[in-house]
Amino acid sequence: MKKVFAMLLALALTLSLAACGGGSGSSGSGDAQTGGDSGSGSNPVVKIGVFEPQTGDNGAGGKQEILGMQYANYVQPTVDIGGTTYDVQLEIVDNRTTAENGPSAAAELMNRDVSVVLGSYGSGVSSAGGSVFAEAGVPAIGVTCTNPQVTSDCDVYFRICFTDPFQGPALASYAYDGLGVTTAYTLAMLGSDYDQGLVYYFKEAFEALGGTVISDDFPEGSANFVSYINKATSSGAGVIFAPVSTNYAQLIIEAAGAQGYEGSLLGSDTWDNNMVAQSTIGKDVSVEVTTFYQEGGNESFDSGIKEWINSNADAKTNNGGNDEVSAVTAMGYDAYFTALEALKAAGSTDASAVLEALPSISYEGVCGLIEFDEIGDAKRDQAYIKRANTETGTWDFVKVQGVE
């Protein structure tokens, strides 16, 4: 009897598989989610793939990045390619933050026949997806993946953000010259290539300036950072540089506040998140981060997206429950328009034509001018430094930082 049950179960599974196998092909249009309510339906459709984490460590950041793209799609739902007006449809696939889920998520996007891919938030999963995009010859525009490896070994990958070899030294010179600190303490998660890479470039630059760096790693899943803060205090470090993901950033701020750490906490682009700013409320900490965009940089974009976020409950939830504009959202917005420019320049929805058109794109986005160098990286030599306001839980602009 049980065997019959088992066979029935297997049969049911197989049938359901077969059924949704057929379903997933035809129901692709619904996957455009909230951004998909565009156009009249009579126009032909061009698909832009969104390769972003919606879950996992970078889920919060990925969702905010998608928001920028969805808003851009809301603002500009159509594009003229070679004289025909196309409706733009976003195909969003969750890559779950981790590299091992990258290939199948990327392949799923290829399966949906996209002309160009936007994403991802983090570098590891971008590298993993990159090989699939390269096989398929579909261009990808990295939004906030800053590791040099993403584009250096992948012909189809471009990116619109600055890279770690820029960001690390920029932070180092801000700490050394701007804050006047000579000893820095760095904290990175074990097993995270993003953290470790940034620390490497920071350390190199900071020591070249004449400073001393003390480095520590913490294992994944750590929740208690008191010991590390104490170590930074006892070693006389005037700044703690911790380019970690948003969750750990909050934990570190919490611990630093509790221990009364007197120096500055320095974060990278991952820290530029509402939740990080909010976690500083009422604490005696100084938190400074580098980022791609400063709210207030473009009035019409800011007011437009705030209005859109406030009118859309899902969007507001994904933004962490308020209407603060994160830099990653602005970057997502720019990435979308960069993709549209490339489609226009290509004059075709064919991925290979877009790939050819991309290197010569020049687009003035809300985060500055976007042009690519021969590797495919954006030409950027400036980062914004922001400081968390411990009363309001928002970010205040400090200065524009370059590398000296």
Added chain:
Amino acid sequence: MKKQNQNLVFLAVLLVVILGASIAVDAALPSYHIAIKVIKKATVYALVAVSMNLLNGFTGLFSLGQAGFMLLGAFSYGVLTIPVDKRAGVYQYFDGGAIKFSLPEVFAGFLGDSLGSVVGMLAALLVGGLLAALMAWLIGLPVLRLKSDYLAIATLGFAEILRAFFQWNALGPITNGSNLLKSYPDFAHATSYIILAGALVALILLLINSTYGRAFKAIRDDEVAAEAMGINLAKHKRMAFIISSFFAGVGGGMLAMYNGTIAAASFKSTMTYEILLIVVIGGIGSISGSIIASFLYIFSSEWLLRGLDSGVFLGIEAPGVFKNGFRMAVFSVIIMVIVLFFRKGLMGDKELPDLLRLRSRRKEAPSK
């Protein structure tokens, strides 16, 4: 004699069908098509699940160290096959790393480009398997004396310790520390994966049907009785552990190949649990069960059931229900149902040929 012939015929037909299908799929679809990606991943998982089944299902040793052995295999494969001119980029923080050769290139030197690189890749997989086996031997010395759940927790601990070592920056020139290994070669076609994994599974099948396999089963069923029958417990347990780890190591190497990047962070205990649950779904003690379950699991989780996460499923649009994580929630409910009510899984301890024979016998019965 007749029964064996039937089995052989059945297996041969099955192999031809599978091979034909995979060659057809390879020819019809581009290498980046999701079907190919999913077949590759499912094949790798099938191999790893079978290797785990050899230990947990056939020898009765409850080990949870699979992810650790896969980690070893994956890293050996990556470290040994990254082309020399890419090393400076991959080991960007470690001056190009300590190892300055690449097996596929070494073999290409005297075997020609295409054959040489294939031999080199296979050799790297083999090295990964051997390293995993060596590590299993070392670990086995202390932990194989432990029983059931203690063995499980000790092997789980070993996998975690291994992971910490591979992320240690002091070993960075070899392991690249916390950073990704990438840019190494991969087999473009799903057929290569199927042939490779199929050959390895066939080896395991041969082993299970040998005297050693019967000894393993005897140990599983009753240790005391097995020992009384003259089976050397320590020796056979060690053997099963080492062999299973060897195949897990090769499987890890193949997983690395499929992924295109290697990071120690992905080889967590969750991966072991996932494989264990595949084994349970397929039936503990059934090789064909593990294989079928791997394909079912990977196909549905990576491809066919994606709709469950993105708002639309079977044409039903319900973004409130079908949101991120629903797919995995449904899976875990199915798994619990199997664990509680269908404890034998899909196949029990039967193999595919057994089931077919059973049916044909039933059909014959009424006519007589």
Added chain:
Amino acid sequence: MGQLLPYLINGVSVGGQYALIAIGYTLVYGILRLINFAHGDVFMVAGLVMVYATSAMPMYLALPLVLVITVLLGFTIERVAYKPLRTAPRMSVMISAIGVSYLIQNLAFYFTGGIPQPVTTPIPWISENISLLGASTKRVTLVTPVLTILLVLVLVYLINHTRMGMAMRAAAKDFETAQLMGIKINSVISMTFVIGSFLAAVGSMLYFTNYPSVGITSGGMPGLKAFVAAVFGGIGSIPGAVVGAFIIGLCEEVIKGLGYTTFSDAFTFALLIVVLCVKPTGLFGEKVTDKV
């Protein structure tokens, strides 16, 4: 010494939190011979419930609610996932435990969207900062070990001086004989899960007072480490679990203080393996021949 002091204080606090989880493991193992892999996840669920409850209702309602829900969860897990398998091989029960852990994590993932939930309204008083011998810390750091020891004393009293405690001891000694002697084995087992979950809920409230958010994998590491603590102290022994937890908490922090953070998790597992191989009964465990 002044350098090491903050680490020691911290270690004692971490140890106290591990201890509260470890008791759940040790009680269940003592009776069922089952590593309850889902225990760490019960701990995590308690944290999540606390986050939601404290932001929706006043503290005096929210905290008891957390305890009640967690206890119900522990009870249900036992009834649904372990009781039907009582006569099955040990491996099946363990697989069921792993399955439950997987299920709880995935459900939590589904409901939270996979994003750590911020602790917006921490429990007052114990979340305030105080200064202790020159080191600043939250009050909970000091409260945890004291509360842990108090709870353990109560528990030991219950086990030694009540009928239910006696039944639990009998079941731990010899499961089948206890059953033959008329002990209602199912209610005894339910009781151990209730006690274990209750302590995990208390531990969870203390733990997440210190940290700003509850993630779906927050339970995993504390859970595993608490299990190691239980083994180290001698599984089945309550004082053993507590002592083991404090030792592991202290060792971990001291290792961090010495600068070997890479191996602070690995050390815990290395300790586990050494203990299993050298003295499988742990520090306080009774000598039972067929245990390991």
